[in-house]
Amino acid sequence: xxxFDNVSKTYAGQTRPALRDVSLDIDKGEFVFLVGSSGSxxxxxxRLILREYxxxxxxxxxxxxxxxxxxxxxxxxxxxxxxxxxxxxxxxxGKTVYENVAFALQVIGKSSREIRTxxxxxxxxxxxxxxxxxxxxxLSGGEQQRxxxxxxxxxxxxxxxxxxxxxxLDPTTSVGIxxxxxxxxxxxxxxxxxxHDSTIVDQMRKRVIELSDGELVRDQSKGVYGY
Ligand SMILES: Nc1ncnc2c1ncn2[C@@H]1O[C@H](COP(=O)(O)OP(=O)(O)OP(=O)(O)O)[C@@H](O)[C@H]1O
Numbered sequence: 403x404x405x406f407d408n409v410s411k412t413y414a415g416q417t418r419p420a421l422r423d424v425s426l427d428i429d430k431g432e433f434v435f436l437v438g439s440s441g442s443x444x445x446x447x448x449r450l451i452l453r454e455y456x457x458x459x460x461x462x463x464x465x466x467x468x469x470x471x472x473x474x475x476x477x478x479x480x481x482x483x484x485x486x487x488x489x490x491x492x493x494x495x496g497k498t499v500y501e502n503v504a505f506a507l508q509v510i511g512k513s514s515r516e517i518r519t520x521x522x523x524x525x526x527x528x529x530x531x532x533x534x535x536x537x538x539x540x541l542s543g544g545e546q547q548r549x550x551x552x553x554x555x556x557x558x559x560x561x562x563x564x565x566x567x568x569x570x571l572d573p574t575t576s577v578g579i580x581x582x583x584x585x586x587x588x589x590x591x592x593x594x595x596x597x598h599d600s601t602i603v604d605q606m607r608k609r610v611i612e613l614s615d616g617e618l619v620r621d622q623s624k625g626v627y628g629y
Contacts, residue, residue: 403561403592404428404451409460411446411616419458420446422616428594430560433587435603436596437627438613444596447613448563451594452484453477465560482510485554485562485591489569491546493538499525499549500534506553520556528552528582544575548582555586562586564595568602576602600627 405427412419421443428434436444449455450462453469462469465483472480493502500521507517525531528548533541538549547567554562564583568576580602587593597603603610603626610625611618620629 403430403432403465404594405461405463406447406450407461407463409450409457409462411443411450411455412458413455419616421450421457421613423460424613424616424618425460426611426618426621428592430592431587431590433584433593433606433608434595435606435608435610435625435627436594436613437598437603437610437629438619439629440598442613443616444613445565446616448565448594448596451561451563452486453480482557483559483561485557485559487547487550487554487562487564487567489566491538491543491550491570493546493549493553495539496537498535498537499530499541499552502538502549503552503556506556510557512557524552524556527555527585529578542575543571544578547571547575547579551579551582551586555591558589559591561592561594564593566597566599567595568597568599573601580606603627 406424409421409424410419411421436447438444450457451464453472467480494505503521503524504517525534528551530548538546568579583593607624610622612620612629
């Protein structure tokens with residue numbers, strides 16, 4: 403589903419690469435934790451998958467797209483196949499839960515009839531079926547992250563990227579979000595999650611990829627946080 407082939411990325415004006423010669427394959431349906439200290443290259447790795455940047459060296463393949471050959475007009479299609487969730491939720495302010503999730507479908511041209519069916523189904527999946535008319539600004543952090551997850555998953559992308567999705571949440575709320583991510587993964591969605599949360603990584607025992615100074619230093623199945 404995702405292949406990195408000798409990928410390096412050096413940002414403009416920098417001498418040290420943020421990613422250095424990284425090669426790996428992530429198969430369809432895998433759940434992968436991306437760990438490493440601050441500045442080790444985790445966000446850079448995720449942003450390359452989204453084609454926010456091109457690598458300085460090497461090739462990247464995502465859901466059948468060769469990102470080095472992807473013309474700019476095809477980037478939106480790539481991004482539709484990769485749902486994203488971030489630490490800071492990034493919801494539309496002043497909009498309801500329903501509107502936040504429906505918007506993701508409106509921008510890809512779904513009919514209002516489809517939207518009226520799919521949005522409530524997805525809100526039920528994340529446990530927010532009874533809060534669809536609430537403004538997202540009035541929800542707890544955990545609920546806001548559920549909305550963000552619903553929005554990322556509403557068009558059933560084959561890949562979901564989560565960049566520290568529990569970073570702003572307390573441990574109990576985080577467990578709820580992880581259960582949801584696990585559930586989404588069990589539908590066949592490939593999940594890649596960057597995190598500093600050792601408890602979660604140690605509990606879930608999924609594949610762990612560790613970066614250190616931009617290099618891939620560990621790739622462990624049923625791994626632990628351990629650095
Ligand atoms: N847009 C940018 N321009 C220049 N340098 C950057 C840019 N983004 C990241 N870097 C640098 O690249 C390196 C890797 O950063 P990255 O954000 O990928 O790390 P990270 O592992 O996600 O860190 P954190 O856990 O703090 O989010 C760092 O040295 C960082 O300063």
